[in-house]
Amino acid sequence: MKTVLLSLILLFYSIGLLSQENNKEIIKVSTHDLTMVFTTSVNEKVLFQYFGDHLSDASAFPGKRFKEQPDNGTGYAPTLYPAYGGRYFLNPALKLTHADGVLTTDLVFVNQETKNLDANRIETIIRMKDTLYPVFVDVHFMAYQKENVITQFVTIKHQEKKALEVENLASAYLPLHAESYYLTQFHGTWAAEMQMVEEKLTHGIKRIESKKGVRTNQSESTSFLLSLNGPADEDHGEVYGGSLAWSGNFSLSFEVDECGVLHTLTGMNTFASTYHLLPNETLRTPEMVWTFSSSGKGQISRNLHDWSQKYALAHGDRLRLVLLNSWEGAYFSFGEKTITDMIDAAADFGVEMFVLDDGWFGNKYPRNNADAGLGDWQVNREKLPRGIDYLAKYAVDKGLKFGIWIEPEMVNPKSELAEKHPEWIVKSGKREIIPMRNQWLLDLSNPAVQDFVVQTFDEVIALSPNISYIKWDANRHVDNVGSDYLSAGDQTHFWIDYVNGLYSAYERIRAKHPEVMIQLCSSGGGRLDFGALRFHDEFWPSDNTNALDRVAIQYGTNHFFPAMATSSHVSPSPNHQTGMITPLKFRFDVAMSGRLGMEIQPKDLAGEDLSFAKQAVETYKQIRPVVQLGDLYRLVSPYGENGWASLMYVSKDKKESVFFAYSLKYHGRTTFFETKLKGLDPAKKYTVKEINKHSGSRVFWGDGQTFSGEYLMKAGINLTIGNPFESAVLLITEF
Numbered sequence: 074m075k076t077v078l079l080s081l082i083l084l085f086y087s088i089g090l091l092s093q094e095n096n097k098e099i100i101k102v103s104t105h106d107l108t109m110v111f112t113t114s115v116n117e118k119v120l121f122q123y124f125g126d127h128l129s130d131a132s133a134f135p136g137k138r139f140k141e142q143p144d145n146g147t148g149y150a151p152t153l154y155p156a157y158g159g160r161y162f163l164n165p166a167l168k169l170t171h172a173d174g175v176l177t178t179d180l181v182f183v184n185q186e187t188k189n190l191d192a193n194r195i196e197t198i199i200r201m202k203d204t205l206y207p208v209f210v211d212v213h214f215m216a217y218q219k220e221n222v223i224t225q226f227v228t229i230k231h232q233e234k235k236a237l238e239v240e241n242l243a244s245a246y247l248p249l250h251a252e253s254y255y256l257t258q259f260h261g262t263w264a265a266e267m268q269m270v271e272e273k274l275t276h277g278i279k280r281i282e283s284k285k286g287v288r289t290n291q292s293e294s295t296s297f298l299l300s301l302n303g304p305a306d307e308d309h310g311e312v313y314g315g316s317l318a319w320s321g322n323f324s325l326s327f328e329v330d331e332c333g334v335l336h337t338l339t340g341m342n343t344f345a346s347t348y349h350l351l352p353n354e355t356l357r358t359p360e361m362v363w364t365f366s367s368s369g370k371g372q373i374s375r376n377l378h379d380w381s382q383k384y385a386l387a388h389g390d391r392l393r394l395v396l397l398n399s400w401e402g403a404y405f406s407f408g409e410k411t412i413t414d415m416i417d418a419a420a421d422f423g424v425e426m427f428v429l430d431d432g433w434f435g436n437k438y439p440r441n442n443a444d445a446g447l448g449d450w451q452v453n454r455e456k457l458p459r460g461i462d463y464l465a466k467y468a469v470d471k472g473l474k475f476g477i478w479i480e481p482e483m484v485n486p487k488s489e490l491a492e493k494h495p496e497w498i499v500k501s502g503k504r505e506i507i508p509m510r511n512q513w514l515l516d517l518s519n520p521a522v523q524d525f526v527v528q529t530f531d532e533v534i535a536l537s538p539n540i541s542y543i544k545w546d547a548n549r550h551v552d553n554v555g556s557d558y559l560s561a562g563d564q565t566h567f568w569i570d571y572v573n574g575l576y577s578a579y580e581r582i583r584a585k586h587p588e589v590m591i592q593l594c595s596s597g598g599g600r601l602d603f604g605a606l607r608f609h610d611e612f613w614p615s616d617n618t619n620a621l622d623r624v625a626i627q628y629g630t631n632h633f634f635p636a637m638a639t640s641s642h643v644s645p646s647p648n649h650q651t652g653m654i655t656p657l658k659f660r661f662d663v664a665m666s667g668r669l670g671m672e673i674q675p676k677d678l679a680g681e682d683l684s685f686a687k688q689a690v691e692t693y694k695q696i697r698p699v700v701q702l703g704d705l706y707r708l709v710s711p712y713g714e715n716g717w718a719s720l721m722y723v724s725k726d727k728k729e730s731v732f733f734a735y736s737l738k739y740h741g742r743t744t745f746f747e748t749k750l751k752g753l754d755p756a757k758k759y760t761v762k763e764i765n766k767h768s769g770s771r772v773f774w775g776d777g778q779t780f781s782g783e784y785l786m787k788a789g790i791n792l793t794i795g796n797p798f799e800s801a802v803l804l805i806t807e808f
């Protein structure tokens with residue numbers, strides 16, 4: 074009896090041990106400061122175990138037990154890539170219909186591979202397959218060591234007899250378990266993009282998505298923050314930063330389940346997008362960009378800025394030029410003389426590049442307003458008889474570079490292109506093609522249209538050897554979807570094929586024109602995502618140039634995207650979008666916190682304003698390396714209730730810093746602004762100098778004095794600003 078009992082005890086014990094040991098593989102994806110851990114389980118599932126601060130030893134994870142489901146004893150363990158099937162109660166990352174009509178998929182581990190691509194990038198591929206069908210799913214990670222960013226994407230292929238219907242193929246799934254979750258999302262509309270809102274997630278699903286096809290970031294952004302156990306703070310707390318690198322329809326879902334676990338799924342939108350995947354064809358998802366910080370969201374931004382400068386932005390190591398854009402100064406009404414006058418003035422201002430915006434093309438249907446000419450990329454001979462080359466050379470002779478505007482994905486109904494190629498226009502059978510801004514969309518799922526877009530770029534660049542910069546616009550979304558190119562059965566491929574067609578055109582253009590600077594514009598920030606940004610040097614965050622609104626828009630935008638790429642232009646007052654009157658200094662102080670430019674008719678500036686503007690351009694050139702290449706520290710949020718905003722940039726060696734502060738409303742006579750600085754070296758001494766003063770007025774009592782970094786960061790500084798649109802810029806240099 075005793076021996077039976079003993080063997081029973083031993084048997085139970087060894088079963089226990091077995092189930093512990095059956096977790097065979099431990100897969101770590103690590104950067105210098107972050108680690109993701111996955112393990113394989115008894116039944117060969119790949120479990121998602123951890124994403125957080127760097128872990129050198131992950132050996133305990135296989136033993137981790139999850140609460141068991143009552144009737145079959147399996148744990149509520151989250152998997153790396155949940156597929157629809159089995160005991161399923163959440164939104165799946167993968168949902169497909171097999172060739173025989175079976176709706177479920179059961180993914181198990183096949184193998185994993187880790188490669189050091191270079192000193193900074195480690196690639197890991199986790200391969201899985203279905204238990205019954207020849208369906209293969211790989212999850213690819215890239216761990217950027219120094220920048221502490223991990224990107225991931227998924228590929229699927231199969232060897233079934235007929236096409237698979239892929240209904241849902243997420244880029245990433247992230248399970249988290251905490252007391253509470255706070256989501257910061259960025260929403261907006263034309264002229265009010267990237268407005269920041271934070272909320273506590275409750276049980277159920279919160280979903281952020283776009284079905285616009287093009288300009289998908291205009292009203293909801295693919296970038297977000299998730300903070301655990303409290304709202305996201307700049308310097309404290311665990312925060313995840315996520316950004317889907319995709320310029321098409323997307324979906325981000327945040328589901329708090331019955332166990333209190335948050336399941337985040339990100340990827341292309343599944344709406345009306347079933348993809349018929351042929352045997353041996355590969356479908357690849359967009360990249361999901363992740364970072365994490367246990368010391369607040371400030372570090373999230375700094376990680377993403379460093380990463381994008383190196384990996385998701387063209388020429389991220391080069392300083393951006395100060396430019397004058399013709400749009401708000403001339404709109405469609407210009408001739409050669411208008412432009413050469415503007416170039417003369419720009420040269421006089423110390424501006425480094427002139428950009429000719431919309432209105433320079435079209436002959437049969439001249440582009441004199443937004444109604445006609447789009448698609449006909451030939452110089453309007455009446456407006457510009459000596460062509461673009463004359464203007465570009467004129468600019469270069471004055472010491473400026475020259476740039477030009479295009480919108481190659483679009484066409485006006487009144488254009489030679491629309492007459493010639495009606496089959497290139499996105500349309501839903503015989504239904505009305507709904508115009509937006511009087512224009513239609515070209516069908517980039519069609520390779521002939523991709524060729525046309527590439528050829529347009531080539532031809533425009535060829536208008537002059539002196540064109541250095543292209544502003545690429547896209548001013549509408551998709552209505553009444555449909556493609557004359559795609560087969561009747563594959564119309565649902567449009568959403569994915571359009572974006573892949575666009576990316577393929579970008580790639581071809583970049584291969585041919587690696588040196589050209591390209592601005593990403595889409596009625597403002599309608600296409601602001603890392604998928605498109607990687608082909609561009611900078612972006613236009615909003616058509617709203619009103620400095621007050623720009624403070625909030627850029628503050629939101631710069632949570633993810635770096636200042637060097639944030640085109641920020643001084644425009645006329647009263648502002649053309651809002652009618653608001655603001656002082657020139659305020660407009661410059663705001664624009665100088667990004668990539669400074671001007672969107673103004675220079676001859677409208679006179680007297681003190683003129684000399685201030687010239688001086689401000691020179692001042693910007695001095696602070697530019699710190700603003701464009703330094704680390705961003707946010708000090709006071711314009712989204713707070715107090716009507717202030719403040720931020721600073723600190724050079725990597727902490728020797729120099731530039732500080733900005735803005736009063737956004739009237740604060741009463743007694744209230745004043747005070748803030749502690751960040752990011753400096755407490756042991757260094759710094760001289761603080763107020764710069765960009767208008768009419769010699771001074772708002773910092775310590776102007777020109779020397780302080781310790783410790784003092785500036787612990788005691789802080791106070792400024793005598795408080796009226797609406799008062800502002801200050803301080804240059805902080807090691808003593």
Ligand code: GLA
Pocket residue numbers: 400430431478546548594595596597613616
């Ligand atoms: C869009 C852009 C503007 C300008 C106009 C020209 O609205 O965002 O900056 O280029 O088009 O039509």
